[in-house]
Amino acid sequence: MSQFTLLGRRRFAPFFWTQALGAFNDNAFRSAMVALVSYRMALPQSDVSLYNNLAPGLFILPYFLFSASAGQLAERFEKTRIIRYVKLFEILAMMLAAYGFITHHLLLLLCVLFMMGMHSTVFGPIKYAILPQALKPFELVGGNGLVEMGTQMAILIGLIAGVQVMQIADGGSHYSAAMTIGIAIVGYFASRLIPAAPATAPDLKLNWNxxxxxxxxxxxxxxxxxxxxxxxxxxxxxxxxxxxxxxxxxxxxxxxxxxxxxxxxxxxxxxxxxxxxxxxxxxxxxxxxxxxxxxxxxxxxxxxxxxxxxxxxxxxxxxxxxxxxxxxxxxxxxxxxxxxxxxxxxxxxxxxxxxxxxxxxxxxxxxxxxxxxxxxxxxxxxxxxxxxxxxxxxxxxxxxxxxxxxxxxxxxxxxxxxLVPEFLMRFITWILVNTLYRIRVEGMKHLPEEGAALLVCNHVSFMDPLILMASLRRPARFVMYYKIFKIPLLHFVFKTAKAIPIAGQKEDPAVLQRAFEDIDEALANGELVCIFPEGGLTRDGQLAPFRAGVEKILQRRPVPVVPMALRGLWGSVWSRRDSMLGRARLPRRFRARIELVVDAAAPAAQMDAAVLQDRVQALRGDLA
Incomplete structure (x- = not known):
């Protein structure tokens, strides 16, 4: 489903047009005022320079004075009601601007500019806080992209329209007044169609200082x-x-x-x-x-x-x-x-x-x-x-x-x-995975949006954790063999992603015990933890028996279990298909197609190693 389908949904479209029309009017009014001062009025150049430099400061000043109060209001009250009050305020401001345009009353226009700064200041916290309430998590990036696109286009068209309309030879001031009032009215009626967005902190005590x-x-x-x-x-x-x-x-x-x-x-x-x-x-x-x-x-x-x-x-x-x-x-x-x-x-x-x-x-x-x-x-x-x-x-x-x-x-x-290595870690992961593979994901709706869960997946290649990092909508803590955890360059990625290294009982009992402690702590904190119960990479493309460690984890912390399966990775350069021949394998094709399939979560009481192995085998099918 494309992000553009959101423009046909009531939970998004009226808000989109409301904010776009507001951005248009902000910039149309400002550019019309600049055009009036610069081209329509016979003012000394020093006065023109003063007004043009004063204008941005007056518009930005409310952000310092009223942003904190605006944030409180957006938490304390239902958001669409505030939006409608803001749009009514915009209509009042544009009516004053109309008088200022027609009479060339610059002081009044500067006051209106300050009012429009207040308009944007109050609307700002709502603009981005309402999106997570209106959109599903997988729509958040697309929704933000549409809002940014709409804002940029509205700003551009508003800047051009403000100058061009004001410079109409006969009646530019009147046409500018009509345009800004008309857009404000249309924006108000668009805001009437925005669905309710309940207060997120209705008991918040307001501080007006x-x-x-x-x-x-x-x-x-x-x-x-x-x-x-x-x-x-x-x-x-x-x-x-x-x-x-x-x-x-x-x-x-x-x-x-x-x-x-x-x-x-x-x-x-x-x-x-x-x-x-x-x-x-x-x-x-x-x-x-x-x-x-x-x-x-x-x-x-x-x-x-x-x-x-x-x-x-x-x-x-x-x-x-x-x-x-x-x-x-x-x-x-x-x-x-x-x-x-x-x-x-x-x-x-x-x-x-x-x-x-x-x-x-x-x-x-x-x-x-x-x-x-x-x-x-x-x-x-x-x-x-x-x-x-x-x-x-x-x-x-x-x-x-x-x-x-x-x-x-x-x-x-x-x-x-x-300061935040996660940004660079995600960049490296995104580059590596999207360079090597084209990933098709099925069943991501089954991944819990919040709370702890244990993700269980087959293990085909050294790239498996990176592929899952690039595909899952929520961050997950990966449990991986400690030698893979220490691979140069990837060690930075795994460490930054807070992966949990694990070793066999005979290799390093202390690392094994520490891994179980870290897994339990992560689940207790409501995080996702992903494990590969086979205990290592498959050597023949088939699913190896799942080890009992998964049962130990669930006995200690009974959280929902989400079976997953990777398809199409066997035979890649990062798998062990040719290891028995003592030679590396070159990739057969650039950006190979692979799949990740996610199954519905199940209660811990219904899961043991054998049941999980059957579930993952069914998800994987014959496509190793």
């Missing part, structure tokens, strides 16, 4: 080490994006020699690329929260920002050419490719991070964590703006600014991936 509540929200945000570093990654994305996007107008004008249409083309390339990358995340991740895409995204951002620097100016001495002349100019294809792929890799980078935060945060505090994320995002955006001004003052060209962004991205990525 913005300072103390902001500190509390940031403390909550820091409670999970992995989630907080994912939020830092999202905030860095906003820093990187702000630094690059703020310099695109100068880049289009000076380095590309273009007019306003070239700047619009550059924005279109970046936004469309981001939308494409966001939508590709579901397919590339196998419909699971795959943070292995994040290092790939970071790598792409650096490579293509660096290439923009290396390409340098392409229009020395040329000025005022339009978008078609730019696209037809020699060497422009490389600029087009770089800008589009920066957008694509932005999608790879940010969509899995948002899905990761949603999946790893408890429902009764997700809105406040998102609020904390928004506070940090705003801080990074402001810092990026100031940093960009400093780079401009010291005389760096726009390509040199892109170089600085690329280098800083490497430093920050290494820092984050060092």
């Amino acid at each position: 913005p300072v103390s509540e902001t500190m509390r929200v940031l403390r909550i945000t820091r409670e999970s080490h992995a989630v907080f570093n994912a939020i830092l990654g999202i905030s860095w994305y906003w820093f990187f994006g702000t630094l690059v996007l703020a310099h695109l107008p100068m880049y289009a004008s000076i380095d590309l020699g273009g007019d306003a249409s070239v700047y619009t083309t550059v924005l279109v390339l970046f936004s469309v690329g981001t939308g494409i990358g966001a939508l590709m995340c579901e397919k590339m991740s196998g419909r699971r929260v795959e943070i292995g895409l994040v290092p790939l995204g970071a790598f792409g951002l650096t490579v293509f920002a660096l290439d923009l620097y290396l390409r340098g100016p392409v229009a020395a001495g040329v000025h005022g050419r339009n978008w078609s002349a730019f696209l037809l100019a020699a060497g422009s294809w490389r600029i087009v490719l770089d800008l589009t792929l920066i957008g694509v890799f932005s999608g790879f980078y940010v969509v899995p991070l948002f899905a990761f935060v949603q999946a790893r945060t408890k429902a009764d505090r997700l809105s406040r964590v998102i609020a904390g994320n928004n506070i940090l995002n705003a801080l990074f955006i402001v810092t990026a703006s100031l940093f960009g001004l400093v780079l401009d003052r010291v005389g760096l060209s726009v390509p040199q600014v892109f170089l600085v962004a690329a280098v800083l991205n490497v430093v920050v990525a290494v820092y984050i991936f060092t």
Whole structure:
């Protein structure tokens, strides 16, 4: 089922259009106001510069003042009711904006800009916290991808529409007023169709002190080490994006020699690329929260920002050419490719991070964590703006600014991936498995969404744990032979995934005993544990007798048991098919097709080694 089917479901579609229309109106209003100040009013250039620089600050200020309170409201009350109040507030703001547009009342327009910042601040925690309530876990990445795509397209169209409508010769102000009010009204009626999203913390005591509540929200945000570093990654994305996007107008004008249409083309390339990358995340991740895409995204951002620097100016001495002349100019294809792929890799980078935060945060505090994320995002955006001004003052060209962004991205990525090795581990796993295999998964619906369970699978190759890591929707602790656990490079992956090494009684009784203790502790903590009861890789492609260790585990901790089977791996270079001949086996085909079949969970009381062996044998069939 494609992620696009969500656009036909009431549990998602009305919310999607509500947030997209809100993003459109935010940007249409802001760009219309800038166009009014810059082109329709006879103001001194100093006043124009003042208003244009003041506007972003006024819009971002509410994120610092009200994000913590917005997070509380989203936890305490039913979310769709808040959304409808927010949309009514937007209609009121646009009515005031209409008067400001028509009368050219700049002070009123600046007040409306602050109000729209409040609108976005209150809506922000709901925007991402409502998705886990509306979507199934396997839809989370696809839903986030659609929201990111919709937001990017809405921002782009809003920016263009705001400028173009305001510049209509006769009545631009009136048309702008009508457009923004009309979109706000349509957004309100769309919000009326959003299904109820119950409060996740109805007993939460509200704290209206913005300072103390902001500190509390940031403390909550820091409670999970992995989630907080994912939020830092999202905030860095906003820093990187702000630094690059703020310099695109100068880049289009000076380095590309273009007019306003070239700047619009550059924005279109970046936004469309981001939308494409966001939508590709579901397919590339196998419909699971795959943070292995994040290092790939970071790598792409650096490579293509660096290439923009290396390409340098392409229009020395040329000025005022339009978008078609730019696209037809020699060497422009490389600029087009770089800008589009920066957008694509932005999608790879940010969509899995948002899905990761949603999946790893408890429902009764997700809105406040998102609020904390928004506070940090705003801080990074402001810092990026100031940093960009400093780079401009010291005389760096726009390509040199892109170089600085690329280098800083490497430093920050290494820092984050060092703090949270899980990101790099997932990247290595994703690359290895998706390079070597095409995996078909059947029955993943049987995997419990929460709570402890023992996963039991046949063991065909050294790659089995990596294949399962790449396929299961929830993290699992793998019990594996201690010599496989120590394989170079893979040792980092297994250790980071908290795999449990095990040895035979005669090899190392201490390692064996420690393994049983770790397994029991993991199950007691509500985790998934995966074991290979054959005790080693199959030597003939057939299922070896299951050992009694599985019964010992279930006697000590009777949790649900989920039988699984891998198909199609026997005969691969990582199996033991030719070991008796003393030679390695080369892969017969690139990206071989393999299968993982998951059966329904069964109570521990119904399971023993013999029954489990029969269940796994039936799942595996004749396809070893």
